Amino acid sequence: MGETTAASAGGRRLPIIEAAIEMTARNGWAAVTMGRLAEQVGVSRQTVYNEIGSKNALADAMLAHELGRFLTAVGDAFDRHGDDLVEAIHDAVRNVLELARGNLLVRAIASATHGADTELLPLLTTQADTLLAEVEAMLVARVAAYRTGLTGEQVGVLVDLVARAVLSHVIQPTGTPAGTADGLAWLASRVLEAPARKPLRYG
Numbered sequence: 001m002g003e004t005t006a007a008s009a010g011g012r013r014l015p016i017i018e019a020a021i022e023m024t025a026r027n028g029w030a031a032v033t034m035g036r037l038a039e040q041v042g043v044s045r046q047t048v049y050n051e052i053g054s055k056n057a058l059a060d061a062m063l064a065h066e067l068g069r070f071l072t073a074v075g076d077a078f079d080r081h082g083d084d085l086v087e088a089i090h091d092a093v094r095n096v097l098e099l100a101r102g103n104l105l106v107r108a109i110a111s112a113t114h115g116a117d118t119e120l121l122p123l124l125t126t127q128a129d130t131l132l133a134e135v136e137a138m139l140v141a142r143v144a145a146y147r148t149g150l151t152g153e154q155v156g157v158l159v160d161l162v163a164r165a166v167l168s169h170v171i172q173p174t175g176t177p178a179g180t181a182d183g184l185a186w187l188a189s190r191v192l193e194a195p196a197r198k199p200l201r202y203g
Helices: 013-027 034-041 045-052 055-080 085-101 104-113 120-143 152-171 177-193
Strands: none
Touching (some): 013 034, 013 045, 013 055, 013 104, 034 045, 055 085, 055 104, 055 120, 085 152, 085 177, 120 152
């Protein structure tokens, strides 16, 4: 099979990852094979192995690719509201939830979480803690740039609460992105208006 001109231009990895995400959303993780990906993208099977490696590495690459998109959406919100943390949180939450609405990998993850794809779920579970830690570290760094009156530990609690709430709404939304963003921004505003001066009692 001949390589396509676009693939030969050096952008082989991204089309493979995007094809894998689409295939996973459409047919489930079990249906994703290196041969099918090669055929879909128009490259050789060996090219898929060279660019990606194992199927587990493919799952990692898919998650990393989509996480990058979500982190960019969060970063954009903070960049727009450099002097207003509540508005930054509001826009970051709304951006993430709007992006998640039509996201193929999120749809596949939601199906796996509800038992529709038992092969994909263990791979996601092993990555969950690492991904959450990466997201929270980025958020703590962004929040630290604001004058909040919170201690470092308290910032960590606020970030953890918001991040976990958003993740829950990504997988199982119960309202509109704007409505959820309003609620979490209100919660953050209450914390920021009267920050607890005492240190946390339990470590």
